[in-house]
Amino acid sequence: MAGPTVTARVATVLSAFDTAHNAMTLSEIARRTALPLTTVHRLTGELTRHGLLERDQDHQFRIGLRLWEIASTASRAVDLREAALPYLQELYATTRENVQLAVLDGLEAVYLDRLSGPESVHIVTRPGSRLPVHASGVGLVLLAHAPIEVQDEVLAAPLARFTRFTVTDPRRVRRTLADVRRDGYVISDRQIETVSVSVAAPIRDRTRRVVAAVSVVVTVGRKDPRSFVKPVVGAANAISSRLPILPERP
Amino acid sequence: MAGPTVTARVATVLSAFDTAHNAMTLSEIARRTALPLTTVHRLTGELTRHGLLERDQDHQFRIGLRLWEIASTASRAVDLREAALPYLQELYATTRENVQLAVLDGLEAVYLDRLSGPESVHIVTRPGSRLPVHASGVGLVLLAHAPIEVQDEVLAAPLARFTRFTVTDPRRVRRTLADVRRDGYVISDRQIETVSVSVAAPIRDRTRRVVAAVSVVVTVGRKDPRSFVKPVVGAANAISSRLPILPERP
DNA sequence: CCTATGCTTTCCGGTGAGCGGAAGTGAGGT
DNA sequence: ACCTCACTTCCGCTCACCGGAAAGCATAGG
Numbered sequence: 001m002a003g004p005t006v007t008a009r010v011a012t013v014l015s016a017f018d019t020a021h022n023a024m025t026l027s028e029i030a031r032r033t034a035l036p037l038t039t040v041h042r043l044t045g046e047l048t049r050h051g052l053l054e055r056d057q058d059h060q061f062r063i064g065l066r067l068w069e070i071a072s073t074a075s076r077a078v079d080l081r082e083a084a085l086p087y088l089q090e091l092y093a094t095t096r097e098n099v100q101l102a103v104l105d106g107l108e109a110v111y112l113d114r115l116s117g118p119e120s121v122h123i124v125t126r127p128g129s130r131l132p133v134h135a136s137g138v139g140l141v142l143l144a145h146a147p148i149e150v151q152d153e154v155l156a157a158p159l160a161r162f163t164r165f166t167v168t169d170p171r172r173v174r175r176t177l178a179d180v181r182r183d184g185y186v187i188s189d190r191q192i193e194t195v196s197v198s199v200a201a202p203i204r205d206r207t208r209r210v211v212a213a214v215s216v217v218v219t220v221g222r223k224d225p226r227s228f229v230k231p232v233v234g235a236a237n238a239i240s241s242r243l244p245i246l247p248e249r250p
Numbered sequence: 251m252a253g254p255t256v257t258a259r260v261a262t263v264l265s266a267f268d269t270a271h272n273a274m275t276l277s278e279i280a281r282r283t284a285l286p287l288t289t290v291h292r293l294t295g296e297l298t299r300h301g302l303l304e305r306d307q308d309h310q311f312r313i314g315l316r317l318w319e320i321a322s323t324a325s326r327a328v329d330l331r332e333a334a335l336p337y338l339q340e341l342y343a344t345t346r347e348n349v350q351l352a353v354l355d356g357l358e359a360v361y362l363d364r365l366s367g368p369e370s371v372h373i374v375t376r377p378g379s380r381l382p383v384h385a386s387g388v389g390l391v392l393l394a395h396a397p398i399e400v401q402d403e404v405l406a407a408p409l410a411r412f413t414r415f416t417v418t419d420p421r422r423v424r425r426t427l428a429d430v431r432r433d434g435y436v437i438s439d440r441q442i443e444t445v446s447v448s449v450a451a452p453i454r455d456r457t458r459r460v461v462a463a464v465s466v467v468v469t470v471g472r473k474d475p476r477s478f479v480k481p482v483v484g485a486a487n488a489i490s491s492r493l494p495i496l497p498e499r500p
Numbered sequence: 501c502c503t504a505t506g507c508t509t510t511c512c513g514g515t516g517a518g519c520g521g522a523a524g525t526g527a528g529g530t
Numbered sequence: 531a532c533c534t535c536a537c538t539t540c541c542g543c544t545c546a547c548c549g550g551a552a553a554g555c556a557t558a559g560g
Binding site for chain 3: 004005006025026027037038041045059
Binding site for chain 2: 005006007008010011014015017018019021022023043046047050051052054062063064065066067068069070071072073074075076077078103105106110126127128129130
């Protein structure tokens with residue numbers, strides 16, 4: 001059904017860039033997008049002319065400053081991030097552990113921000129990265145409050161296993177989701193990496209709709225995860241009460 | 251010269267979004283871009299389908315999470331910003347004043363980051379915004395080390411006056427640029443706003459090429475601006491020494 | 501030196517995606 | 531009921547897009 005329109009191809013080319021591929025040659029982009037080389041050549045050339053892409057002297061393409069600029073000034077991610085930042089910093093100051101902020105996009109969680117210091121566990125997520133929602137703390141929180149169709153669609157597909165602790169049985173995940181809704185927080189124990197536990201809580205806008213989730217990720221076994229519940233929930237509530245009116249997605 | 255290609259129109263539509271216009275209706279975009287309504291309708295529809303734009307229930311378009319994501323994971327702005335952040339924080343901690351990081355793009359300065367606290371002067375720039383280079387502290391630093399053609403082009407055009415202190419005579423600006431190169435810093439006195447003075451210094455990569463500028467913006471008359479020269483230059487040098495190899499623009 | 505390899509750029513003719521005026525829909529206001 | 535303003539759908543013309551072919555342009559190996 002995806003007709004090969006120019007706009008679609010532009011989107012495809014831009015989407016070829018991610019954390020692992022932030023600089024690519026022409027033919028690398030062509031390979032990754034499965035588009036004809038000539039076509040990519042024309043598109044990248046035009047995108048570069050408009051500043052959406054840049055090219056260094058090694059002939060490597062990168063995302064252009066212009067595109068960063070547009071995204072930085074105008075996105076809903078930025079509003080949420082800015083509103084939450086002071087409270088995330090406070091949460092970091094009291095826990096000295098990784099602090100994360102994420103929202104739901106489609107069937108995945110997108111990480112908007114992460115604070116971490118030298119003492120924190122090393123974790124995989126970076127701002128701008130995506131993870132499935134069935135395993136991580138923030139993911140479970142977001143899924144628990146997502147529309148029922150989203151939940152069904154996520155749980156209908158096979159659930160990826162990250163560690164031997166990852167829950168991949170849809171029924172058990174559903175039970176967890178019910179717990180999250182009842183308790184107002186969740187503890188995800190070594191489901192993403194075997195070294196870390198995360199404690200997450202929902203952030204709501206004025207209408208009490210869940211729009212984001214905040215979590216703390218700590219080294220397993222160092223301290224009782226339950227001791228983080230109060231600060232995490234507290235931060236989530238503080239952010240909730242300060243949120244500007246957020247636009248709802250249709 | 252600008253042929254009306256689809257890619258160009260996509261760029262135009264995306265560029266219509268900025269700090270002052272982060273949510274627009276269809277016809278608002280059409281007005282701002284001077285494109286036919288039908289055309290904008292088609293393009294925004296397609297862009298939305300690919301997640302580059304989003305639309306809330308008020309029919310307002312915004313920059314999509316997908317676009318933010320692409321820009322966040324893959325831009326040269328992000329690398330520079332991340333490398334500099336710890337030192338910017340340190341500079342903020344010691345001065346408690348606005349701290350800014352900017353790069354040159356085309357003939358303008360783009361602000362990558364800003365740290366400010368409750369005690370800082372309120373200033374106009376936000377991350378992602380642009381300002382001309384002939385007046386601000388960071389602008390003068392960037393211009394002083396820009397290719398000669400850029401300098402000529404900037405100084406050939408009429409220079410915008412922001413306050414009665416703004417230097418708009420190209421000859422005087424050129425003299426200032428020479429001073430910047432000699433001294434390694436610049437003090438811009440009330441040239442942007444009548445309430446503030448900025449102290450700026452260049453950031454260089456491994457090849458000693460100037461790739462960015464850092465500045466502190468302080469309230470005029472509160473403290474001798476010269477007392478900020480040492481911390482600003484110190485921070486700039488510290489960042490310079492920690493920079494990853496930055497790609498050069500052709 | 502020549503040949504091979506991999507990447508980039510230019511060329512060009514056929515064609516369907518893009519175009520946008522016109523007309524239709526629908527929500528708010530008077 | 532009528533007007534206004536914003537959005538959406540329709541549809542036939544046409545020009546920008548398409549991509550294979552082939553030519554540059556380095557770097558490596560024989």
